[in-house]
Amino acid sequence: MGAPTLTSPLPPELLDLARQLLARLPELASELAALLSEKEEFYRRVNASAPEELRKVCEVNLRNAFTAFIEGRDASVEAVRKTGLAQARQGIPLSAVLRAFRIAGTFTYETLMERAIPPGIITPEQLLPVSTTVWRIIDSYSAVITAAYSEFEAHSARYDEKARLGLIDGLLDGRLTKQAELDDAAKALNLPQAGTFVVVFGDRTSGAERSAALVDPRRWRMVWRSLPEAEIGIVAVERATDLRALREALDSAGHGIGMSPPVSGLRRIPAALRRARIARRCLAAGETGVVGFGDQPLTTLVAGSRELARELAREVLSGVLELPKAEQDVLLKTLHAWYAEGGSAKSTAARLFVHPNTVRYRIRRIQELTKRDLADPRSIAELYASVETARLDPTLGSAADA
Numbered sequence: 001m002g003a004p005t006l007t008s009p010l011p012p013e014l015l016d017l018a019r020q021l022l023a024r025l026p027e028l029a030s031e032l033a034a035l036l037s038e039k040e041e042f043y044r045r046v047n048a049s050a051p052e053e054l055r056k057v058c059e060v061n062l063r064n065a066f067t068a069f070i071e072g073r074d075a076s077v078e079a080v081r082k083t084g085l086a087q088a089r090q091g092i093p094l095s096a097v098l099r100a101f102r103i104a105g106t107f108t109y110e111t112l113m114e115r116a117i118p119p120g121i122i123t124p125e126q127l128l129p130v131s132t133t134v135w136r137i138i139d140s141y142s143a144v145i146t147a148a149y150s151e152f153e154a155h156s157a158r159y160d161e162k163a164r165l166g167l168i169d170g171l172l173d174g175r176l177t178k179q180a181e182l183d184d185a186a187k188a189l190n191l192p193q194a195g196t197f198v199v200v201f202g203d204r205t206s207g208a209e210r211s212a213a214l215v216d217p218r219r220w221r222m223v224w225r226s227l228p229e230a231e232i233g234i235v236a237v238e239r240a241t242d243l244r245a246l247r248e249a250l251d252s253a254g255h256g257i258g259m260s261p262p263v264s265g266l267r268r269i270p271a272a273l274r275r276a277r278i279a280r281r282c283l284a285a286g287e288t289g290v291v292g293f294g295d296q297p298l299t300t301l302v303a304g305s306r307e308l309a310r311e312l313a314r315e316v317l318s319g320v321l322e323l324p325k326a327e328q329d330v331l332l333k334t335l336h337a338w339y340a341e342g343g344s345a346k347s348t349a350a351r352l353f354v355h356p357n358t359v360r361y362r363i364r365r366i367q368e369l370t371k372r373d374l375a376d377p378r379s380i381a382e383l384y385a386s387v388e389t390a391r392l393d394p395t396l397g398s399a400a401d402a
Contacts, residue, residue: 015070017115022066029059032107039103042096057083058104065108065137077144084148094149098142105138164189168225172199172232174270182266189223192236196264198243200233200250200290201276202257211257214249232276234269237262250290256283257290278304284391298381299388306393313389313396316382319369321396331369334362335387343374 021028033055037047046054060079087097109131167185170176176185186193202211204226211231212224220242222235237243243262250257258280260272275293281303282291294300302309314321320331334352338359341347345363349356363374372379390396 014112018066018070018112021111021115022063022070025059025063025066026055028111029055029062032058032062032104035107036100036103040096040100042092043100046090046092057086061104061141062108065104065134065141068137069108069133077140080141080144081148084145085152088149088152094146097145097149101138101141101145105134105141109134164223165225168223168234171234171266171269172225172273177267186266191221191223191234191266194265196237196262197266197269197272198235198237198246198262199260199269199272199276200231200235200257201259201273201280202231202233202250202253203255203280204229204231205255211250211253211255214253215246216249220246230280232273234266247290247292253290254288256280256288258282259290259292261293281306281392285394296388298385299392302385302388303392309385309389310393310396313386313393316370316372316386317390317396319371320366323369331362331366332387332390334359335366335383336391338363339384339387 033043033047033051036043036054036058038044043054061083064079084097088094112134167176167188170181171185176182183193185191191197200211205211211233212222215222215233215235220235220237222233224234225232235246237246247259250259258276258278260276260279263269263272278300279291279293279295282296282299283289317332320328323331334348337348337351338345341351345356345359348359352359366372366383367374370383372383374380374383
């Protein structure tokens with residue numbers, strides 16, 4: 001809601017005087033600029049570096065105020081808003097700007113009064129509405145200035161966050177290649193310019209489940225980037241104990257996380273990210289916690305070459321994959337447990353809650369269907385890579401049911 005207009009018309013003589021002052025704006029703007037420079041340190045600096053700019057700002061706002069005063073209406077605020085945004089960009093504190101507008105209001109009021117009261121143009125009864133109008137204009141300007149500063153701060157926060165995310169993206173995708181660029185990014189992101197880093201690649205979650213929420217920022221220097229499908233962290237680690245502690249913190253996650261091996265310097269972050277992605281793919285659907293790149297070398301190879309691994313697994317397991325889905329699942333689950341238990345039929349049976357002879361029968365059946373001998377090291381490796389492919393890709397045998 002706008003401020004009300006004058007409660008009573010201004011005397012014609014005072015209106016004439018205001019119009020005369022409006023015609024003398026360049027002179028008055030220079031006087032106001034000098035007054036602001038005298039009373040406010042920030043405007044003293046502005047006047048020293050750009051005196052004409054300060055004078056023009058004073059002229060625009062005095063014209064706006066005098067026009068509103070003459071017409072007895074609310075002051076036009078767009079010019080004030082632009083002034084506020086410009087001064088916010090220059091780093092002038094809001095408190096200094098508000099004081100400047102009060103100084104300008106007092107200057108305007110006193111300029112009118114010193115030319116109106118001595119010759120008797122205005123009576124004491126007419127003084128109150130004039131004063132009210134002047135200070136209402138100042139209040140209106142102050143509100144607009146404050147809103148302009150809030151607008152600038154919100155915009156700056158969005159820009160700063162956008163710039164920060166741009167630097168993180170530049171590190172992750174390798175766009176920052178020059179050492180000066182890497183050093184600037186490290187400084188802006190509060191990361192070490194040199195040292196050892198790991199990249200964490202976790203499932204996208206929210207709240208306390210987020211990977212970033214599991215890592216104490218007081219212990220590690222790090223940055224995080226949330227993408228639609230994942231949450232990526234760059235974490236500085238100085239000692240082997242830091243790396244172990246980081247894994248322990250992440251291992252409590254209720255979602256899957258892959259961790260790269262340590263790399264030296266920010267230049268190798270893109271390579272670390274690729275390895276963290278592969279490490280995450282070493283976890284099957286529904287598995288949680290953290291897995292490091294190379295924790296399981298053969299599984300890492302499978303996860304890093306999914307299409308090739310899928311093609312080879314279809315070849316190795318072709319006889320198994322021709323069975324009905326339920327029978328496939330039983331044999332593959334048994335083979336996976338057999339590997340997990342080090343080839344012990346007894347331990348595998350306990351794991352699966354079946355008799356050891358059942359395990360032995362299933363293993364023989366797998367050997368017959370795949371034409372691989374689990375006493376032969378090469379066959380053991382081929383079947384392990386294939387059963388890991390099937391574990392990571394549940395759709396491997398889907399074509400058999402088609």
